[in-house]
Amino acid sequence: MKDTAAFVIRVFIGGMFIYLGWTKTLDPVTFLKSIREFDILQAPWQMNVVAAWLPWFEVWCGLLLMLGVAIRVSAFSLGALLVAFTSMVSWRALDLYSAGGIAFCDIQFDCGCGTGEVIVCHKLVQNVVLISFSFWIACLKSHKFGLLPAIRFSFRSGR
Amino acid sequence: MASSKDLNNSWPEWLFVLGLGTALSVILNHHSSNGLDVTRDYFLTSETISPKDSNSGRQHSSDHSFETEVQQSIERLMQKGFQPKSTVEVVALMEDPRLESGEVVLIDARNETLFQERHIPGAYLLDHYKIDQYIDLVLPMCQIAEQVIVYCSGGHCEDSEFTATDLQQLGVSQDKLFIYAAGMRGWNGGAYPIAMGDRFDDFEELHSMQQAQETP
Numbered sequence: 001m002k003d004t005a006a007f008v009i010r011v012f013i014g015g016m017f018i019y020l021g022w023t024k025t026l027d028p029v030t031f032l033k034s035i036r037e038f039d040i041l042q043a044p045w046q047m048n049v050v051a052a053w054l055p056w057f058e059v060w061c062g063l064l065l066m067l068g069v070a071i072r073v074s075a076f077s078l079g080a081l082l083v084a085f086t087s088m089v090s091w092r093a094l095d096l097y098s099a100g101g102i103a104f105c106d107i108q109f110d111c112g113c114g115t116g117e118v119i120v121c122h123k124l125v126q127n128v129v130l131i132s133f134s135f136w137i138a139c140l141k142s143h144k145f146g147l148l149p150a151i152r153f154s155f156r157s158g159r
Numbered sequence: 160m161a162s163s164k165d166l167n168n169s170w171p172e173w174l175f176v177l178g179l180g181t182a183l184s185v186i187l188n189h190h191s192s193n194g195l196d197v198t199r200d201y202f203l204t205s206e207t208i209s210p211k212d213s214n215s216g217r218q219h220s221s222d223h224s225f226e227t228e229v230q231q232s233i234e235r236l237m238q239k240g241f242q243p244k245s246t247v248e249v250v251a252l253m254e255d256p257r258l259e260s261g262e263v264v265l266i267d268a269r270n271e272t273l274f275q276e277r278h279i280p281g282a283y284l285l286d287h288y289k290i291d292q293y294i295d296l297v298l299p300m301c302q303i304a305e306q307v308i309v310y311c312s313g314g315h316c317e318d319s320e321f322t323a324t325d326l327q328q329l330g331v332s333q334d335k336l337f338i339y340a341a342g343m344r345g346w347n348g349g350a351y352p353i354a355m356g357d358r359f360d361d362f363e364e365l366h367s368m369q370q371a372q373e374t375p
Contacts, residue, residue, distance in 0.1 A: 022182060025187070028195050029288045036202060044200040052195045055185035064176065094347045157373070 009133045010075070012063030016130075017078055020114035021058030031055060034112025038088050052127030054081075065137075072138045085113065085143055086127040093120040168264040201288060202317075203324055211251050225344060228314035232340040241323055244308050244339045250351055253280065257305070264304040266297065268311040268322035269343070278344055279310065280365040287321040294329070301331045305311070313342025 034049035041047045064074040068122070089111050097104050107119035111122045111125070188194040195201075233243045249265075257263045258281050265282040267274050274284045285297045301307045307326065311318035321334045323356075347353075352368050353359040 010364075025191065026193060028188075028193055029201075031200060032195065044202065045197055048195050048197040048199065048201070052188040052197055053184045056187045057180045058306065060180040060183055070172045070176050073172045077176055083325065 002140075006137060010065050010068070010071065010137055013038060013075070013078060013130060013133060013137070014062040014067075017058045017062030018066070019062075021055045021060075021062060023114040024112075025056035025059065028052065030115075031112055034110060037112075038092055040088065040091075070138075074139075075134050076138035079131055079138060082127055082131045082134060084126060085111075086131065089120065089123055089127070093124075163326060175349060201321075202322055209294055225314055225348075227347065229341050232315060236320060236338050240333055241320065242337045244337045246339075246341050246345050246349060246351075249279065249308065249310075249346070250340050250349070252308075253352055253365065261300055262304060263306045263308065264297075264300050266301070266307060266309040266319075266322060266326075268309050268318040271313070273343075275356055277343070277347075278342075278358075279355045280352050280361040281358070282310075282354075282361075285309075285322050285325075287318050287325055290322075290325055294325075298326070298331075300330055301326055304335065306335050306337060307331060308337045310339035310342045310346075312342065313344035313346075318341055323327070330332055 017147050028051050031054075032047060035041060035051055041050065058078075061074040061078050061081075064070050065078065092109070093104065093107050094110070096109065098108050105119070107120045108117050109120070109122060110117045179252045188197075203334075252263060252265070255263065258265065265279055267278045267282040268285055268287055268294055269278075270288070271287050272285060277283075281294070283297045283300065285293045307323075309319040309323045309326070311322075318333045319338050319340075319342065321340055327336060329331050341348075352365055354364055
């Protein structure tokens with residue numbers, strides 16, 4: 001049962017990141033503009049590197065997760081990315097909230113996530129669930145139902 | 160459950176995911192037709208419009224009208240030395256022979272997809288983010304024109320400003336550079352003539368529309 005659940009979640013998260021990453025690769029300029037709106041990275045090259053690297057990296061990790069290759073590290077990487085995204089979305093939402101005039105959960109903006117404009121509260125709940133799933137997948141000792149056998153790299157005991 | 164020690168010990172797996180993933184990202188970005196040039200300053204070191212002012216924070220929609228956005232943009236553009244054009248002035252161009260003769264050049268600073276969907280008749284596409292693809296056609300037109308009017312989506316959209324700055328840096332005098340700050344949002348709101356697809360048959364379509372309007 002746990003294996004089936006882990007497989008379903010893995011395919012879901014992997015597929016979602018492939019879709020979201022691919023959407024961004026088709027229009028990296030829009031993603032670059034979103035990064036700029038967060039006002040966290042200042043140097044142009046920093047924004048460019050993130051906008052150029054992140055979408056393809058999301059697709060790559062999503063593919064690995066779906067195919068069952070290097071599952072723990074790819075799940076951990078996606079979980080870490082989600083933590084970073086969630087922090088940035090929260091920070092920006094709080095910034096908008098501090099401008100006053102509306103309830104926190106009524107705030108909507110395009111977070112650059114690849115899904116267009118989102119309601120902040122929905123996005124935060126969704127991300128917390130996805131972060132939990134990603135780290136749960138990353139922490140599982142073994143995985144079944146991989147389309148490809150999990151590639152394990154280790155110089156120790158042939159693991 | 161795997162321990163954190165397991166994750167720490169699997170450094171070759173980390174190398175595979177992060178190293179190969181990063182290498183692939185660099186290669187794919189380089190070869191993609193949409194790829195970014197990481198060395199370029201796309202925003203011309205201009206300050207970000209605060210999220211509180213930007214139209215992306217939807218909570219302001221009730222008290223933050225499009226007209227306010229346009230007015231703020233006009234003030235910002237004038238501070239930077241650009242001259243604004245109003246919707247009335249751009250509408251008048253539709254019947255001005257100088258637009259067709261090239262004495263007045265309209266520049267659409269949005270991307271190709273948006274341009275193909277709809278643009279102001281007679282406009283040339285000049286996407287600031289892919290300027291190399293269009294500049295060879297557009298720059299000579301701008302150099303001989305009396306007026307160059309640049310627009311983008313309107314309101315807080317900054318692409319018209321970036322494109323006008325590109326043109327200025329390429330030798331087009333700032334005296335003849337104008338920005339239509341209301342952009343496509345302002346144009347669409349007034350139900351003015353619209354062209355779709357490429358530019359080459361814009362004037363034919365425009366004349367047909369004008370004749371149809373004149374015919375009782």
